Amino acid sequence: MSQLGARAVVLGGSMGGILAARVLAESYAEVVVVERDKVLGVSTPRRGAPHTVHAHGLHARGHLIFEELFPGITDELRAAGVPTGDLGEMRWFFNARKIQPARTGLLSVTAPRPVLENHVRSRVATIPNVTFMQEYDVLGLVATDDREQIVGVRVQSRTPNADAEVLDADLVVDATGRGSRTPAWLDELGYQRPEEERVKVGLAYTTRHYRSRPEMFDGVQSINPVASPAHPRGAFLGQVGTDLCILSLTGLLGDYPPTDPQAFLEFARSLPVPDVYEAVRDAEPLDDPVSFRFPASVRRRYERLLRFPDRYLIIGDAFCSFNPVYGQGMSVAAIQAMTLRSHLRTGRPPSSSPFFADLSHVIDTPWDISAGGDLDFPAVEGRRTLKVRVGNAYMARLQYAATEDPEVTTGFMRVAGLVDPPEALMRPAMMRRVFRHAIRRPAPGPSWHDVPTLGAATSRTG
Numbered sequence: 001m002s003q004l005g006a007r008a009v010v011l012g013g014s015m016g017g018i019l020a021a022r023v024l025a026e027s028y029a030e031v032v033v034v035e036r037d038k039v040l041g042v043s044t045p046r047r048g049a050p051h052t053v054h055a056h057g058l059h060a061r062g063h064l065i066f067e068e069l070f071p072g073i074t075d076e077l078r079a080a081g082v083p084t085g086d087l088g089e090m091r092w093f094f095n096a097r098k099i100q101p102a103r104t105g106l107l108s109v110t111a112p113r114p115v116l117e118n119h120v121r122s123r124v125a126t127i128p129n130v131t132f133m134q135e136y137d138v139l140g141l142v143a144t145d146d147r148e149q150i151v152g153v154r155v156q157s158r159t160p161n162a163d164a165e166v167l168d169a170d171l172v173v174d175a176t177g178r179g180s181r182t183p184a185w186l187d188e189l190g191y192q193r194p195e196e197e198r199v200k201v202g203l204a205y206t207t208r209h210y211r212s213r214p215e216m217f218d219g220v221q222s223i224n225p226v227a228s229p230a231h232p233r234g235a236f237l238g239q240v241g242t243d244l245c246i247l248s249l250t251g252l253l254g255d256y257p258p259t260d261p262q263a264f265l266e267f268a269r270s271l272p273v274p275d276v277y278e279a280v281r282d283a284e285p286l287d288d289p290v291s292f293r294f295p296a297s298v299r300r301r302y303e304r305l306l307r308f309p310d311r312y313l314i315i316g317d318a319f320c321s322f323n324p325v326y327g328q329g330m331s332v333a334a335i336q337a338m339t340l341r342s343h344l345r346t347g348r349p350p351s352s353s354p355f356f357a358d359l360s361h362v363i364d365t366p367w368d369i370s371a372g373g374d375l376d377f378p379a380v381e382g383r384r385t386l387k388v389r390v391g392n393a394y395m396a397r398l399q400y401a402a403t404e405d406p407e408v409t410t411g412f413m414r415v416a417g418l419v420d421p422p423e424a425l426m427r428p429a430m431m432r433r434v435f436r437h438a439i440r441r442p443a444p445g446p447s448w449h450d451v452p453t454l455g456a457a458t459s460r461t462g
């Protein structure tokens, strides 16, 4: 592998940053990851990444890339007590209806996010040419006098009275997440900020951990009533350790799941299916509920900028941050890392313009899935193109058909898991299956509060 430079510096040591560091280490003599938190050996939520306390599923595509970059990591996670299972065999509800379980062959890894991150980061930390500067703040970029190239970053240790330092770099990669300061830094350097596309979802997650007992799950790894326009409250209840489970409740457009323990349980009871409430109402809580607000999905259009400084790239949530209920962020960060690897493998230092164009291409599908899905909620603002309207109308039929036909579940999970493109759901054989069950858009399923016996029946069928 050719060496493209002496040092690459990655800003941010969360999932996007460590995946980038893994591939950069193949092409730069030294890779330095600058992170404001203490991260090495840390497998609990931390200040710089407060979202990591909430339920995080790793999609099939992300899992495949993790295994490619870190061979044996699935076995390592299993040995550490992390449950893994077939994505199609979880108990999924869409529109208050349980879809048919299916053996898809796609693995779902349900580790607590900080545990998953710690395993990945520990692997990256063993790469001889990667070092972590922990508890360092990134203050800004260092550019050449003509501001055409980024040649380093200003950093400052969090130890009291520490001075700012300059870290020289042949390449800088911003992986500082949603709060990335790159738009402001570009401004300071005399460049334009990128356009931003926002889909305001007014989402909140509120999460609590419980000691899990087998009877809570009845043989499944997780129970997931997903929010839909008719039933906008949702939940992810998953086993994440040998006797540990996590419940994240989700509410949209300001309907935030409360943190008061009794009100939290009431919110679980208000879900359209009883399964989650029945599982946790007598369970032993291990902590107090905590909340995280996610006002909007944000796609920054760096690929549209006509001028951009050389030797500087952006990756992960800093580039695009998706509504998390679709569970895409870590997998997209992994796909982006593979895109970076393919640019490095050309044997030339990566150039921002073609890299951003490829990243944007990578993002089109997950963005269509999440932004398009969000626009099915009438109160979410945004332009409903014909593609969005047709897509959502078809998805409603497809999700209904999946309540009858496990082959439809499989096709759906392959697309949701970012393994197949959405076009796979439009193939004639799949469309025949869908329209066999739902020629018209089906009415949403009723809530168990309206039809209590229906809820009790669905809750027992795995």
Ligand SMILES: Cc1cc2nc3c(=O)[nH]c(=O)nc-3n(C[C@H](O)[C@H](O)[C@H](O)COP(=O)(O)OP(=O)(O)OC[C@H]3O[C@@H](n4cnc5c(N)ncnc54)[C@H](O)[C@@H]3O)c2cc1C
Binding pocket: 011, 012, 013, 014, 015, 016, 017, 034, 035, 036, 037, 047, 048, 049, 051, 054, 055, 056, 057, 058, 059, 136, 137, 138, 139, 175, 176, 177, 178, 205, 292, 294, 315, 316, 317, 318, 324, 325, 326, 327, 328, 329, 330, 331, 332, 333
């Ligand atoms: C509630 C919620 C649930 C989610 N669920 C899922 C899921 O189920 N599946 C999934 O795949 N994805 C999920 N995601 C998305 C996923 O968390 C992110 O996509 C993923 O973390 C990649 O983010 P990142 O590494 O780019 O940024 P982040 O995780 O935000 O990390 C940024 C890092 O940069 C550091 N940093 C920031 N600024 C500085 C600075 N100035 N100096 C030094 N360090 C700095 C921070 O400390 C942090 O470690 C969810 C997100 C949320 C909010």
